[in-house]
Amino acid sequence: EADIYQTPRYLVIGTGKKITLECSQTMGHDKMYWYQQDPGMELHLIHYSYGVNSTEKGDLSSESTVSRIRTEHFPLTLESARPSHTSQYLCASSAGTVNEKLFFGSGTQLSVL
Amino acid sequence: DQQVKQNSPSLSVQEGRISILNCDYTNSMFDYFLWYKKYPAEGPTFLISISSIKDKNEDGRFTVFLNKSAKHLSLHIVPSQPGDSAVYFCAGRNSGNTPLVFGKGTRLSVIA
DSSP states (O other): OOOEEEEOSEEEEOTTOOEEEEEEESSOOSEEEEEEEOTTSOOEEEEEEEETTEEEEOSSOOSEEEOOSBTTBOOEEESSOOGGGOEEEEEEEEOOOTTOOOEEOOOEEEEEO | OOSEEOOOSEEEEETTSOEEEEEEEOOTTEEEEEEEEEOTTSOOEEEEEEETTOSEEEETTEEEEEETTTTEEEEEESSOOGGGOEEEEEEEEESSSOOOEEOOOEEEEEEO
């Protein structure tokens, strides 16, 4: 079973607030990812990291930022939330082997009013 | 441009029958493909994968077929069960150190 945790599960906030979505994994995985997903749409990669102090932007332009100070922790921050940020945010990790699979957290459903 | 396409947004199947979910890809460098299952308000869970050196991989009720020349793969579920009702995502990646690319998903409804 995957041991990857996201908090909070649900978040409703007002426009302009700063928020941090937490993601932690206990599997010692080097690779971690943040995806954004809306109903009926693909999972869009917004950030990824292949190790401590390494972060990259994904395909989807995002106003969020990430940090990777510890292997197990990969938080995502929105400095000023807007209604367009309303979405499900999914964190994932992988071991980085040849035919790797991603393990996903339960997701954070964010609603910005 | 979408590299992984799931052209059927939804599929309804009767319990006990076969479910066939299709996926097409455009990137000829893709060599590894995965299927994920997702329930509402939860994260995707891994179902089955296939490497480009194979054309079929089977795991219980789930079988994935890969047709490299057509750049097409399909997931067969037989027999389908009501608990299989979920959104199924196809994903692919190339042999480089690049992240997975996902399709838009197909919502499967298995009717009792």
